Amino acid sequence: MAVTKQQILHWLETLAAVLAENKDYLTELDAAIGDADHGVNMNRGFQKVLAQLPTVADKDIGHILKAVSMTLISSIGGASGPLYGTLFLRASTAMAGKEALTDEDLAALLKAGLEGVVQRGKANLGDKTMVDALSPAVDALEAAIATATPLPEALPKAVTAAEAGMKGTIPLVAKKGRASYLGERSIGHQDPGATSAYLLLKTMLDTLEVE
Ligand SMILES: Nc1ncnc2c1ncn2[C@@H]1O[C@H](COP(=O)(O)OP(=O)(O)OP(=O)(O)O)[C@@H](O)[C@H]1O
Numbered sequence: 001m002a003v004t005k006q007q008i009l010h011w012l013e014t015l016a017a018v019l020a021e022n023k024d025y026l027t028e029l030d031a032a033i034g035d036a037d038h039g040v041n042m043n044r045g046f047q048k049v050l051a052q053l054p055t056v057a058d059k060d061i062g063h064i065l066k067a068v069s070m071t072l073i074s075s076i077g078g079a080s081g082p083l084y085g086t087l088f089l090r091a092s093t094a095m096a097g098k099e100a101l102t103d104e105d106l107a108a109l110l111k112a113g114l115e116g117v118v119q120r121g122k123a124n125l126g127d128k129t130m131v132d133a134l135s136p137a138v139d140a141l142e143a144a145i146a147t148a149t150p151l152p153e154a155l156p157k158a159v160t161a162a163e164a165g166m167k168g169t170i171p172l173v174a175k176k177g178r179a180s181y182l183g184e185r186s187i188g189h190q191d192p193g194a195t196s197a198y199l200l201l202k203t204m205l206d207t208l209e210v211e
């Protein structure tokens with residue numbers, strides 16, 4: 001099964017809508033352990049992306065992802081701007097020149113993105129960051145694709161793993177970013193970045209029409 005460029009565009013457009021809907025929720029999560037701006041940050045960045053997509057819609061997928069990256073880096077700021085910017089930048093390099101993606105490509109896109117986030121932010125699994133949602137999802141997708149599980153079965157596994165990773169941040173002590181200043185007081189709160197990362201993947205599942 002191939003993922004078309006139109007589906008990638010549909011994913012990104014829908015993600016902008018999903019982040020707008022979840023703006024207050026993400027900001028509330030960040031109010032508990034950060035500085036109450038994650039929803040505002042993500043919404044600002046993805047509204048800019050939404051406005052920009054028509055100008056790059058005729059380009060290849062690598063090009064589109066690169067444009068997303070540049071927009072996020074220039075419009076979000078904070079910790080999540082460079083981190084999500086790096087995710088999309090690495091994904092764009094991995095998908096350079098492609099007009100459609102195979103199942104393996106989609107796994108490689110997310111893996112490259114995760115590696116970028118880890119290199120940039122230096123977070124380990126369990127540090128209560130977006131990595132805790134992204135990493136299990138990438139592992140699940142890679143494992144499924146490696147055993148020739150088709151995307152309609154593989155992607156739900158990745159989203160389930162991301163959701164478990166997101167919820168798994170609740171009992172953790174934050175080790176990175178502003179939340180780490182709270183130490184033990186960060187326990188009991190779900191990480192905002194892990195939540196936005198889950199939404200990114202859930203929206204991918206919902207929009208790639210892989211049932
Ligand atoms: N070093 C890191 N590696 C991976 N993710 C990180 C790192 N630092 C912060 N994050 C993620 O960024 C989210 C916070 O993003 P936000 O948009 O609120 O930016 P911010 O307010 O500048 O961040 P922070 O308050 O964490 O420094 C956190 O919930 C966490 O998931």
Ligand SMILES: [Mg+2]
Pocket residue numbers: 030034035036037038078
């Ligand atoms: Mg914040």
